[in-house]
Amino acid sequence: MVTVKICGLRDPDMVAFAAREGADWIGFNFVPQSPRYVTPEAAATLMLRLGKAVPVALMADPDDALVMQIARLGFPVLQLHGQETPERAKEIKSLTGRDIWKAFGVRERSDLGQIGTFPDIDGLLVDAKAPDGAAFGGGHGQAFDWSILKGWSAPKPWLLAGGLTPDNVAEALRQTGAPGVDVSSGVERIRGLKDRELVRAFIRAAKGRPDQP
Numbered sequence: 169m170v171t172v173k174i175c176g177l178r179d180p181d182m183v184a185f186a187a188r189e190g191a192d193w194i195g196f197n198f199v200p201q202s203p204r205y206v207t208p209e210a211a212a213t214l215m216l217r218l219g220k221a222v223p224v225a226l227m228a229d230p231d232d233a234l235v236m237q238i239a240r241l242g243f244p245v246l247q248l249h250g251q252e253t254p255e256r257a258k259e260i261k262s263l264t265g266r267d268i269w270k271a272f273g274v275r276e277r278s279d280l281g282q283i284g285t286f287p288d289i290d291g292l293l294v295d296a297k298a299p300d301g302a303a304f305g306g307g308h309g310q311a312f313d314w315s316i317l318k319g320w321s322a323p324k325p326w327l328l329a330g331g332l333t334p335d336n337v338a339e340a341l342r343q344t345g346a347p348g349v350d351v352s353s354g355v356e357r358i359r360g361l362k363d364r365e366l367v368r369a370f371i372r373a374a375k376g377r378p379d380q381p
């Protein structure tokens with residue numbers, strides 16, 4: 169079954185709702201410039217509502233103090249969405265003992281080459297490259313040309329990300345064969361605010377049960 173990560177939740181009831189609807193992972197965003205940012209203190213409260221969903225901490229170029237603070241909250245997975253080098257990813261893994269997922273922004277086939285230079289990560293996300301001039305590297309609701317993944321085989325467990333929505337996720341999965349998907353903007357009607365109907369529709373479309381009430 170396809171696994172689903174819903175990212176950037178800020179409201180405890182929405183965390184509980186997404187978990188009940190079948191989200192496998194729920195992402196909390198620690199990128200201060202993002203409209204989905206939560207403080208570590210707020211995340212600790214949100215994490216009480218996870219049910220069976222697994223929390224993922226999204227950071228971009230975090231310093232050691234932040235990664236340690238986040239690891240102490242009990243996150244098993246740290247998602248690095250900045251300009252982290254392979255060495256820094258390895259260092260964060262050794263510092264925290266947590267699984268490291270690295271996000272890679274892609275636009276063309278050659279962009280996939282960078283992935284092989286990160287031997288120490290545990291998983292990865294293939295996301296669209298951020299638009300020029302963007303203040304941060306993800307959550308822009310932009311898809312990339314999925315056909316660039318044709319014939320590519322991921323060296324680690326991976327999630328497809330970037331501009332996914334309830335309407336396009338089934339087609340994205342069909343084209344890419346991704347084992348999992350990650351969404352942020354595509355389940356919002358107002359930027360930064362998740363929408364229950366869209367969260368439910370996304371999870372159902374991704375898991376291939378769109379018509380169930």
Ligand SMILES: O=C(O)c1ccccc1N[C@@H]1O[C@H](COP(=O)(O)O)[C@@H](O)[C@H]1O
Binds near residue numbers: 203204249295307
């Ligand atoms: O969601 C954000 O605000 C964000 C900020 C900084 C880095 C990453 C961010 N989100 C991640 O970006 C991808 C794709 O998001 P979208 O569905 O296209 O909006 C996803 O992995 C989010 O976790």
